Amino acid sequence: MDQPDDVTFYLEPTLLESAQRGEHNFIGLVVGVLQDAGLTVHFTPNTGVARLRAEARPGYAMYHMDQPNHDRALTMRRAYFYPFWQIEASAKRWEWDVALTDFDPQAVDRGEADRFFSFWGRRLYQQKPVNAVRNKMIYVPLQGLIRQARSFQACSPVEMLERTAQRYPQHQIIATLHPNEDYTSADRMALAKVIGRYPRVEIVERAMELCLRDCDFVVTMNSSAAFSGFLFRKPAVLFGQIDFHHIAGSVMRDGEDAAFEAVTQEPDYAGYMWWFLQQMSINAGKDNAKGRIQSVLRGHGWPV
Numbered sequence: 539m540d541q542p543d544d545v546t547f548y549l550e551p552t553l554l555e556s557a558q559r560g561e562h563n564f565i566g567l568v569v570g571v572l573q574d575a576g577l578t579v580h581f582t583p584n585t586g587v588a589r590l591r592a593e594a595r596p597g598y599a600m601y602h603m604d605q606p607n608h609d610r611a612l613t614m615r616r617a618y619f620y621p622f623w624q625i626e627a628s629a630k631r632w633e634w635d636v637a638l639t640d641f642d643p644q645a646v647d648r649g650e651a652d653r654f655f656s657f658w659g660r661r662l663y664q665q666k667p668v669n670a671v672r673n674k675m676i677y678v679p680l681q682g683l684i685r686q687a688r689s690f691q692a693c694s695p696v697e698m699l700e701r702t703a704q705r706y707p708q709h710q711i712i713a714t715l716h717p718n719e720d721y722t723s724a725d726r727m728a729l730a731k732v733i734g735r736y737p738r739v740e741i742v743e744r745a746m747e748l749c750l751r752d753c754d755f756v757v758t759m760n761s762s763a764a765f766s767g768f769l770f771r772k773p774a775v776l777f778g779q780i781d782f783h784h785i786a787g788s789v790m791r792d793g794e795d796a797a798f799e800a801v802t803q804e805p806d807y808a809g810y811m812w813w814f815l816q817q818m819s820i821n822a823g824k825d826n827a828k829g830r831i832q833s834v835l836r837g838h839g840w841p842v
Contacts, residue, residue: 544597548584621822632779646809655808677753703736773801
């Protein structure tokens with residue numbers, strides 16, 4: 539049965555207000571594509587009740603970061619840096635098109651990639667990428683649920699930290715806690731046990747860009763800090779699944795030994811960042827953004 543020509547955006551309060559006022563650039567572009575195709579756009583708070591009713595609601599649905607819950611729903615999410623975005627059928631980044639597409643360094647426009655890489659390194663982090671060094675230090679940005687090994691992870695984050703310390707007894711290892719996560723007393727006790735066994739491990743409060751500037755490489759589950767690290771030409775070992783795995787050492791993909799061996803290589807950082815952001819994401823700041831949005835929506839079967 540054909541669906542009515544309605545699209546409902548389910549958004550959290552701040553984003554909802556911005557979208558309703560027409561002040562959110564990317565959502566405004568998506569709305570423009572939909573309205574140009576004759577679709578009617580609605581905005582509603584993204585509450586539990588609204589999500590439960592969404593499947594029965596006629597038309598299409600767009601979420602922000604949340605998992606789509608029916609076959610006429612998609613989710614949108616910033617691709618790490620503004621103004622780059624993705625529109626996908628899954629909220630799991632490792633299921634995104636970019637994650638499932640091979641990166642081919644031979645297909646890179648070298649001049650464009652080098653300019654792009656230099657520009658975004660300076661724009662986001664000023665001179666820090668240019669001044670990057672390697673001080674025999676490993677940076678481990680921790681995320682949440684650090685004593686649990688979830689389905690997309692090779693082990694728990696605490697185990698990841700300990701395994702890294704075992705491999706690199708001569709390196710300083712600095713771990714940071716995520717500012718938006720709640721860590722229990724049991725979490726902190728588990729970290730204290732690792733520090734007790736490996737004195738060169740420290741839990742520190744330090745800005746991400748300073749850690750990236752000074753580290754040899756990054757070890758993490760799938761923190762975006764590792765993606766930012768590519769702008770500093772810092773290798774990464776990933777213990778979890780994520781969309782930017784291509785030039786990183788991936789424990790889930792290749793095994794732990796091979797993943798750590800990968801940090802001795804020098805991948806095409808500039809080419810990769812250009813490909814990932816400029817080719818595989820939607821740059822809301824470019825003139826072709828609406829065309830890219832239309833193409834993505836059509837690819838998901840939306841009538842635009």
